[in-house]
Amino acid sequence: MKIFSGIFRHLLLLTGSVFMLIPFVVMLSTSLKSQADIFSGTFSLLPGEWGATANYLQVFTKLPILDFMLNGVIVTTSIFLIQVIVALPCAYALAKFHFKGRKLLFNCVLWCLLIPPQAVAIPVFMELYSFGMLNSYAALIVPWTISVLGIFLMRQFFMAIPDDIIDAARMDGMGEVSILIRIMVPMALPALTAFGILSFIAHWNDFFWPLICLQDVKYFTPPLGIAYFKTDDSGISYGPLMAAACIITIPLLITFLAARKKFMQGVSIQAGVK
Template sequence: MKILAGVVRHIILLTTGSLVLAPFIWMVSLSLKPPAELFSSSFTLLPEHWFAVENYTKALTAAPLPRFMLNGVIVCAAILLLQIIICAPAAYALAKIRFAGREVIFGMVLIGLLIPHQVLALPLLILCYWLGILNTYAALIFPFVVSPFGIFLLRQFFTSIPDDIIHAARLDGLSELSIVWRIMLPMSLPAVIAFSIVSVVSHWNDLFWPLLVVQTQDFMPPSLGIVTFANAEAGNDYGPLMAGATLVVAPLVICFFAAQRWFIDGLTAGSVK
């Protein structure tokens, strides 16, 4: 029975994994094909005539894709840095400092996890208009500097760190902020890496918010920049479009595989004591 259960489990996992990977594999396949083969009636993953150089060259030149990716790096890095600066002390306070209303504030953080960002889009858009930051990097960064998920994840990890370490640091004369940056964060590196991957992937792929606040290519992130491959008159040039999408997704895939072990540890370590 154990062998049969293992076989069934692996079949389910392989089937689910194949369904998840199928769109990405098809995207890469289309990025290698010439236009004549894109809508061919015969199904083939590899092209009969390789058109990769042409597609990827056009993806990099037809629109300023390197500029879009640089914008994505700037925005994602700034958001992540500000999120860690804000979320780490907040998570430490909720995990290790006793004060009146702590549970109420933590409950508000949990409520924040349940609210989709799209619900707040209109008031945030009006606020950005009042501040005069539309069509700037600030408009792409400002709404995301506080992350309820980041506070929750780091708080759960900080809770698993023994209080004796905190008491020893206080006896050595460290301030509470010094404890956060010099002790808690280094000990919580898996959680920080896990949160970093979630944050970067979320904002690198975000299309909804940039579509509202960005009007010029100078500030377009990759997700919005890919849309510029569409041509209303000639239709979509799907080969370069898929090539551009592959180039945009590739950095995320590489980063995830490089930090996969820490990512899993960071999401699971704070769940049990």
Template sequence: MAPSLHRPQRLVADLPRLVLLGLLGLLFLMPYLWMVSVSLKPMDEVWRATLSLIPETLAIDKNYGRVFREVPIGRYLLNGVIVCAGILAFQLVFAIPAGYALAKLNFRGRDTLFAFVMLGLLIPAQVPAIPLYIAFAGTGLLNSYAALIAPSTISVFAIFMFRQFFRAMPDEMIQAARMDGLGEWSIVWRIVLPNAWPAATAFAIFSVVAHWNDLFWPLIAVSGKGELATPALGVIYFRTEEAGDDFGALMAAATLTTLPLVAAFLLAQRRFVEGITMTGLKG
């Protein structure tokens, strides 16, 4: 009975915080809501002086139909799935053992190696772009999935994130596995990895969002309006060649390319929050 009596008081005490969080969430959500709203409007409503989220006349067939008729949007989305899945798989394969070694193994130069990992976080993607382009051009790998995936296979952010997560794992569990005769590789894949799914899910969200929306490197690695365009590059093609000033169709294309990200985050949000909470920032 006592907890039920205190529940209204807790709700009243939390109300200002909930209202503030709700307003901030709505503020960050407004650009996406406006994009969806414009994708449903005819052109005469888009250019009106008054702003309204709810369309008076739906132009779904015109805007979304034009996207499906004039650009291979399905192919662009498939390319995004292939590229993001390939990048994420390689990043996890490299980052999990590296993070485990930096967190749980004692070897000479470990702190120095971790310092280089931290320095790697400071290097923007634009710095190695020209050497990578020259290397891929020299090997004939431009305009291929390899050119889109290979430069991002090693993520220093993933190594840092898993290192922080593994430092929070109890050493007793690792020691017990060693006493049972497991080698370090077996410990990584049979003991550590099953317990690292929250961190892996959190990093997967970061990785997929970053590379799904990446325009810089695909614009360099893929030339022409080919079949290897990623979603962000596909929207650029549609904007420059097909849509023109038809912002309703352009926003329809943008909505279709961002919808998989929204769905993926909604499905993985619990694991994402759990992974971020458990990773922390232990020194």
């Protein structure tokens, strides 16, 4: 019985992971094929006609892909840094200070989690327009600087840190800012890493917002940049498009693999203080 349930469980997980992996496999395999092979009507995992060299070469010659990626790095790191600067004090206050309206404020944070970013896109667009900030790095960064998800995540993690440690820090002569920087943040590093990865993935992959607020190619982020292959006069060049998609996925993979352990600590329920 136990073996059966184990097999069943793994079968279920396997199905799920295959379902998740298929798009990536197709992306990778398409990036290796020539245009003719792609449109050949039959699907094979391995390329019938080797097109990888041409495809990848085309990505680097036809597109300023490195510039796009640099833009991506600038935008995502700025967003993350500002998000952290905003979220940490908010989360600390919500988790550890007792003040009037704390519950209400925290509820506001929860409600904000429910608002889809698309819903407020147009008002934000108008706002940026009236400040003359459209079509710039600022337009990409500013709307995302306050992350309610970040506040929520960090607040949950801070809640798990015993009050005694904070009191001890106060007795040891720390002010609240010192406590936050010297005690809370180092202890909450797993949660911060998890949030960092979530934030990085979300904004690196974001297609919707850059598409709305940018016109100038020099600010283009990777997903918007590779869409160039789509608007080509000759139709959609799938091979180079997929090759570019593969390339821009690499930084994500590297970051995730590097921070995998901390990420899992951060998102698992047992995370906290021993």
